[in-house]
Amino acid sequence: MTIRPIITLTTDFGLEDEYVGAVKGVLLSFLPSAQIVDITHAIDPQDVQGGSTILSRACGFFPDETVHLAVVDPGVGSARRLLAIKTPRYCFVGPDNGIFTAVLLSETTIQVHQIVNSSLFLSPVSRTFHGRDIMAPVAARLAGGMDISNVGPSIAIDTCCTLPVRKILVKDNQMIGEIVSRDRFGNLRTNISGEDIRKFARDRAITLKVGKQSTTRICSTYAEAESGDLIAVVDSFGFLEVSVACGNAWEEVGARVGDLVTITLQGGDL
């Protein structure tokens, strides 16, 4: 246990209500030395996929032993399970609804426990705010050094909920992926990794098409392009992203999450 155990928060609570404050108050009540770090509270309400994406992109930059608490929980009060997950580096606490898809699919040495030990919870437990009443006390205790086996029974990983992973399709001279999200700058994030492109293109010229727009520019950096150019770059997490230099691709391309991104080897059929 570190001297100032870190607990991160990824939620759809927003910042305008008392939800975040109440959760932090509970965390500090159980673990006064906790260092609480917001990853984000701006996940769209009940957008488990969005929460899963942001968490998976941020969590790995934290020190070992960090506890990641993720509360996007449309099923609160239903029979959905609550999980505590131990990986080689971290603990994760949250609902069994797919928010931990990346963790469950990528880690090999992992323990999953169902949270059922009500002696760890606030009392009484409300029906609509388990983030505050169950998950926060459990996260604080895990960050404080409690062994994960105290939360409840071990369960099999393959019984845990994972979201469908969008696969890319390669056929003849085309690779087809999709827009999986956008960021604040309007960059369109795809499910195509830089490695996917490298293997597919092998230094040959390509054309990337999204919506009605296309580009042949795969840049290393935004700064390489002229202001207003549509470009593709490999982003800081290793995935292809469609951008407008000094602009907002989301607005200018008019693309939406789920739209196809087609990469064609030049000389091939557009």
Next chain:
Amino acid sequence: MTIRPIITLTTDFGLEDEYVGAVKGVLLSFLPSAQIVDITHAIDPQDVQGGSTILSRACGFFPDETVHLAVVDPGVGSARRLLAIKTPRYCFVGPDNGIFTAVLLSETTIQVHQIVNSSLFLSPVSRTFHGRDIMAPVAARLAGGMDISNVGPSIAIDTCCTLPVRKILVKDNQMIGEIVSRDRFGNLRTNISGEDIRKFARDRAITLKVGKQSTTRICSTYAEAESGDLIAVVDSFGFLEVSVACGNAWEEVGARVGDLVTITLQGGDL
């Protein structure tokens, strides 16, 4: 005094300007060990009622000895008083404009002092930002263990400003309350507690009406209803809330703060 004294912030400063940063800088200048927790900075500008509501719903989840600093202060620079309040568990610092209504009305053992000791303040004190120049230094010193009597003279609780409390009306077979706020998810919060309903309905069927819509469903959880259903639930703070399952009641019902919520015993007159 705890090792890492907690100071919470509830303000209408927003997050886009330098106000929050300046206040935190001052707090840390006076108390380097302070652990600062944002409850919210998204209170609507000058909405004392809104600040009062959020603070009252979040503050009780923090550990004993927390100092709650609340700055929604449309009267800054006028003759309005500044208060430091000591309750059995907490200190509160902020303007005497009703933001501490719940504290003043609910606590029995309580000391209220007017903040006048200018030797505690930043120098010079600006005319328009007492949150930074007066309240932050005082909050930091209280969190650091200073006795509350140092801030200025004790004053009588009943001279302190409180906001009108919206009472519910019970007549014949109807109970009438109102919408007091909404949350990020579009849930409509009322001033009717779960306890009020239980005493009124005594297990008899009821109909709840808000705007042009009505429901007979008082659910325990959101998850109990079908997606799109209008329902009422007792929320995590013990009050009745009108929701649309997996939806946004605020948008779909078209209700506004202050709209009436009518609960009628079935068989009675709608």
Next chain:
Amino acid sequence: MTIRPIITLTTDFGLEDEYVGAVKGVLLSFLPSAQIVDITHAIDPQDVQGGSTILSRACGFFPDETVHLAVVDPGVGSARRLLAIKTPRYCFVGPDNGIFTAVLLSETTIQVHQIVNSSLFLSPVSRTFHGRDIMAPVAARLAGGMDISNVGPSIAIDTCCTLPVRKILVKDNQMIGEIVSRDRFGNLRTNISGEDIRKFARDRAITLKVGKQSTTRICSTYAEAESGDLIAVVDSFGFLEVSVACGNAWEEVGARVGDLVTITLQGGDL
């Protein structure tokens, strides 16, 4: 080195993506004792001027030895330099694009170093997120006590980028400044200081004009005016600000950043 070294963040990352979380994770990985304080993440995307303004208005309220990390970095990946700056009280880390204009122009005893020592960085360094991969590790190490000379060679201050400073113009009976920003409350901030006005007006009556509206009221506080009045006040940072009492001058005056603010001695020509 203090026990809990403070690192502030001023960025255009927004709060909805994983960028802030990733940077905080890196800071804590390099310096577990760091106390991270958000000044703001709501700078408009790539608005170096806006970032510079907010940072300059907030930074001075923090304790000595604070490290201020500022990442508004449209030139990421280009040849733009990264700077570490040491002033008598603080360190600053960020791109050489003008975001440190106020620091560079106002401090007399100051050391500037170019950040080039890649042994301090994350490995590999992405092309598009130097805030996470270069600046955060450097800021954490400086906050942890590393000497600034380790980041790279000392460079001359006058080779550093500064933004043009908007000067006020005084001619005959008029002083002309401009709107430099707005705040959350709709207050219109100008580049005219309270000191400028005092020297110019020397207690004579003045008329202030912005857009199609004018006022003769220079108030000490918002509370002095009637609700709805257009007024001017000297704000908490010493500059003239145009406000509507209990209202939103930004919306009601319809002014924009860059609009002229004209102050005329009464009896003179409007």
